[in-house]
Amino acid sequence: MNTIKEFITSIESEIIDIRRTLHKNPELANEEYETSSLVKEKLTDYGVKWEAGFAETGVLGIIEGERPGGTVALRADMDALPIQEANDHDFTSENNGKMHACGHDAHTAMLLGAGYALEKIKDQINGTILLVFQPAEENSPHGGSKQMMEDGVFNKYTPDVIYGQHVWPSLPVGKVGIRDKEMMGASDRFKVTIKGKGGHASMPHDGNDALIITNQIIASLQTIVSRNVNPLDSAVVTIGRIEGGYSYNVIPDQVTFEGTVRTFKPEVKEKVKQRFHTIIEQTVSAFEAESDIQYLDGYPATINTPKWAEQARSSSRKLLGEDAAPALDPALAGEDFSRFLLEYEGAFIWLGTQIEDAENQKPLHDPGFKLNEKALPIGSEFLAAVALDTLKTLT
Template identity: 80%
Template sequence: MNYIEELISSIKDDIIHIRRTLHQHPELSNEEYRTSSLVKEQLTAYGIEWQSGFAGTGVLGIINGDLPGGTVALRADMDALPIQEVNTHEFISQNDGKMHACGHDAHTAMLLGAGYALQQMKADIKGTILLVFQPAEENSPNGGSQAMMEDGVFHEYTPDVIYGQHVWPSLPVGQVGIRDKEMMGASDRFKVTVKGKGGHASMPHDGNDALLISNQMISSLQTIVSRNVNPLESAVVTIGRIEGGYSYNVIPNEVVLEGTVRTFKPEVKEKVKRRFHTIIEQTADAFEAEAEINYLDGYPATINTPRWALQARESAQKLLGSESTPSLDPALAGEDFSRFLLHYPGAFIWLGTQIEDGENQKPLHDSGFQLNEKALPIGSRYLVEVAMDTLNTLYFQKEGDHDVHSS
């Protein structure tokens, strides 16, 4: 552990510089060209083998240890959000309407820092460590993880275990959030276009008010959670955008509703989706209107593998102390890492990054989001620790199996 700390301390300034450089030059999903180039240049500078071209801008770093063993993958996402930053620090975004408001700049920097340390530790590595730099995490419902897998990111090296780490502003620096199973929710999107018949505000009987119909739909959709979903289970239906109307004295003929559905369990997701369609279609019929539904199945729920969640927790406690892994509730925010977990066992981890003035901490996806850079070297050290601990577990697990078969 002291050696890991020394290695990370030696490049602490690099990690912060990389994060700030990325923060100043954010790129949206599937546009991470400059970010991808920086990652490849840094991997080369650290002497780490890499491959590229996965999901367009994705990069895979490969560290083969000197000892035989398993394969552990560490993932960081690279894309930013279409948000105008309102912060005033010296490294604010230079790209109008784009901002790293979800911490992916920090994720990329921390994984590069971990890669440097792991490359120096090759003599002690039992197996292979993969550094997965993923594009388009914010591009729900498509995302970059499935595209990377389809492009063969794991064809040559198949992970036995995969970990993802995400900055978490509600946790103070030095704490890590890890749950045994549910971490984050399934996230679907929808767009409904309600088509009625417009007219003059003084003669409503001549029209068919799409705004009134939409209002009825919105109210009825809330009954899905309150009356169709078991109160002990989780579901949220949110209308985030309404657009319609022309003037104060005109009955609108068309209104567009956009929103999201969040759930954990697949069966709850399907129930909510089924009731959603029924309510929209039958409400439109009742008002003699039309409704076009575009429902997009998004990321599945992020469900940790209990065995590797336990490993991640033990590594965090070894590094940061027994009080570093508080009990936490899951979040219904969506995460593209979930698709990796559908194929490979592993765990998703929240890294505490709360700023010193916690009362003014802005949440993820806020135009004023900031993180505490003191957490960055901790995040890099933790990635090294959990990767090494997991390889050791896999090694001794295999040796134990060998002894059983031999006897």
């Protein structure tokens, strides 16, 4: 690991520069053409063999050790979000309405840094390390991981274990978040249109107020978590957008609302989904109206394999000290890496990237999100370390 650290230290400024270049030029899901080109260019410069064309813009770097052994995959996502950046540093987004507000620019840069160092010592590696650069993580419920697997990303090299890493602004630099099982939640989404009958505000008896019906439905949906889900389980039903109405004196004939459902356990997800449909359908029926329900099953919950979570925890402690992996709660945010974990054993890890001015740290997906770039070489070292340690365990 001293050698790995030396190699990563030697390109630390380049890792940061890659991240800033990507940050200035963010691309949305399924549009990561320039990002993909940069990844392929850097892998070529580093001498890493690569294959491309998975989920259109996905790239697979391949580092084959000169000794036989297992196969470990390391994954980084590449896409940005449709957010207008509100920061004022000198590498803010130059693409209007697009921003790396979830740290995928850092993920890509850190994996490239790890790949550089691992390629330098491949004569000492027992097995194969795969570098998976994934598009469209933010494109829920479709995502890029499933498409990459369907396109054969692991047909030739099948991972025994796969790891993903995500910047985490609530953790200080030098800390990592690792849980044995639940890390992140299932993330379903919905769009519901309530159809009533419009009319004049002064004559409500001649109409069927879609706004009143929607209000009743939204209030009732909040009872799912409070009255239908075991208090010891986790679930969230959030309405994030409502659109309807024409004027102060017009009864609206149609209202649309959108939101999300978050859970961990499959049985809880199904219970919430069933109650969601029942409440809407029966409420609409009671008001003699109509509804159009679009419910999209999103990413499944991200559930770590305990053995490899412990391996990641051990690697972090060797690299960063005994207190590197504090106990923490899972998050109900969704993550496309979950689909890799449905097919292969592995673990998802949060990397501490809290800025120095912690009180002003903005969360992920915020227009003012920032990360502490001191964490970037740590992230590269950790990816390399956990891959090498896992290969030793597999041997």
